[in-house]
Amino acid sequence: MEAIERITSKEKMVKVIDPHSDEGYTEIPVVVWNGTVANLTLMALGSSAPEILLAIIEIVGNQFKSGALGPGTIVGSAAFNLFCITGICILSIPSPSAKRLAMIKVFAVTCIFSLFAYIWLIIILVVVTPDYVDLWEAFVTLLMFPGMVILAYIADKDFCSRGPRKPAPEHLDLEATIDAIIEGKEIPEKDGHANKRLTLEFVKKLRHEKGYTDKDVALLVSYVMESQAEHSRGWYRRNAIREMTGSTKLTPSLDDKTKELLETMLLSEDTTGSQASFYSKPESLSKAIIEFAAPSVAVLESKGSVKLNIIRTGKLTSRVVFNVETIDGTAEAGSDYIAVKKSLVFKPNETTLPLEIEIVDDFVWEPDEVFFVKITVDSDENAIVGKRGVSQVIILNDDQPGTVEFEKPSFLFKESIGIARVPLKRSNGADGELKVKWKTTDHTAVGGRDYDETEGELVFKHGEVEKDIEITINDDMDFEKDENFEITLESVTKGAFIGKMKKTMITIVNDDEFDGFVSRITELTNANLDSLKKQRATWGQKFVEAMNVNGGDVEHASVFDYVMHFFTFGWKLIFALIPPSTIWGGWFCFFVSLIFIGLLTAIIGDLASIFGCLIGLKDAVTAITLVALGTSLPDTFASRTAAMRGSSADYAIGNVTGSNGVNVFLGLGFPWVMAAIYWTVQGKSFEVPAGDLGFSVTVFTICSVIVVILLMVRRYVPSLGGELGGPKVPKVIFGVGFIFIWIFYVIISSLQTYEYISGF
Structure with missing residues (x-):
């Protein structure tokens, strides 16, 4: 895979016309390989190599x-x-x-080819030449592989569509990049790297947090980006x-300190109400x-009591x-x-609790008075107190709507603040809803350029x-000088008043120091990301990583890591003999890897047959159960991770159909061509008994059509949301149902193999 x-990540530099450049053009990197x-070629061959090589080795x-x-x-x-x-x-x-397939046309092509691949097996094994595969049938089976790749490429590029082409989500679209250059827009950074503007979104909420170094923040940013x-x-x-x-993991490992920083960031995100796509939801936190x-x-x-609402986010x-x-x-x-x-209790999945406090009405006029309510959590509880851990309660002694005014005549905000929040105070009454209209007046700062909102209406609830x-x-x-603009309170709901401080001056301060901080974080983040993606340059580095748990990162190694390292240590050393992927552009590593996989597959094939014989399983049943499960286990974990972390369902299930088609076209087509040529030269036909295989393929094809229709x-x-996830009840019905379809397929195929039911 390395x-x-x-x-497939090899790039070439392409010159495009750039009216904003002195040279008249700009060079941009473009990935040579289409995703x-x-x-469907290298990736499918790599992931399906054991199945394909097993079929070839068995034939030979x-x-x-x-x-x-x-x-x-x-x-x-x-x-x-x-x-x-x-x-x-x-x-x-x-x-x-719920998540949906983004590249539905590519899925349709691979799905049709995958289903037809097995229908084709039924046709040639049962209908056209029962129990034999002629040379032309073997060649047609093999040639379907490039046919599927070509049609999938056409679907990916939307060559047959009249509308604008939609780029694959994981690739930088060349046409869109050219348009951005012509329009003078920012060109996206190379995939997997942070730019200053992106890093800014992460760190502006955290720069006032105490006790964290640049390295801590950069680790957190790289973790969130990679996740x-x-x-x-x-x-x-x-x-x-x-x-x-x-x-060695391909995502950064967080220690307790940076996990706490992550929770601080998510808490800040939640309380400010802003929505940033690269943040995890607060529900993903480890604590409430x-x-x-x-x-x-x-x-x-005169109300007699006041009700405060206490909320819970994070772990529910x-x-x-x-x-x-x-x-x-x-x-x-x-x-x-x-x-x-007193103590209060949040039950599981409960998010809001009311707290009622009795107010004493003494019938004596007094100015507004305040007291405070504080939340505390014991250290052994799986919870933390948020930023609104203290609430102020103001007891009002009249029933007037009140007076509204600014707290101060001026406010200072750094240019990097993102959103400036200017507080308004309501005093001498808080009865009823109150609406305040405001507008800005430009001075050296210009509305629409230096700041966005220029007027609006603020509503005070009762x-x-x-x-x-x-x-x-x-x-x-x-870099620019400090700029300022003014906010003026224009009008207020009838019966209420605007106080003396009806205007305030907002000054935007240039933040060179913060800009330098962002630059340092960006560099550290990219260094972290590059270290995750680096391919080991020497055999020595491969052996060092193979001999150490978690690749040497013992600090973040779990008990499970130690146990699995113990059981896989020998295999790690053996496969460390494979040359690094940095030699000859990765091709040397690729072919040597296939040789190693082929050798291991030959051993596993014999062991599977011997094991099946010892426990009384026929090869046909051993193949569709033990061997098939073993070869598919990595894909199971990979697809589940892709489903949970990807933005679409493409890498989770969209590639399953492609791999299934490749398995038939290469895994059966290639060895059948070799065998058909061998027997044709001798004047005979290549015999492939249709019995167990033909019946198994027929059952699988019928079940596949049902599953695809249900998808x-x-x-x-x-109401179902999409291919993955969705409402709980239908999700469970479909998910468990698909697993039971596989169990049904295994049982029916096994019963036929042992002749409890008739086959072909």
């Missing part, structure tokens, strides 16, 4: 006579891939989220194998976050106990309110006494 990724072609080792193990493994592996892996991927997406990035099928398969064997819904509430003294599945306690301000417990000091005017500040990354039902019925 060799394949190096081969669809790479998946059996004096060019057909055996049961090779073809049976190919059909059995295809059944497991399509039925079980698809079912597991459907179940892996948390409800009610959310679109990866190739080979990457998912390689990472799955590394996680299974206690080897307990905080008040509002930092300040107001209540009329556990039971959490926390404490609340009131603290005096200008209001005193006993005379102005009844003190509270009892609310503090709100923020939010204005987006645009960071153009260029399309999931795609086009809105």
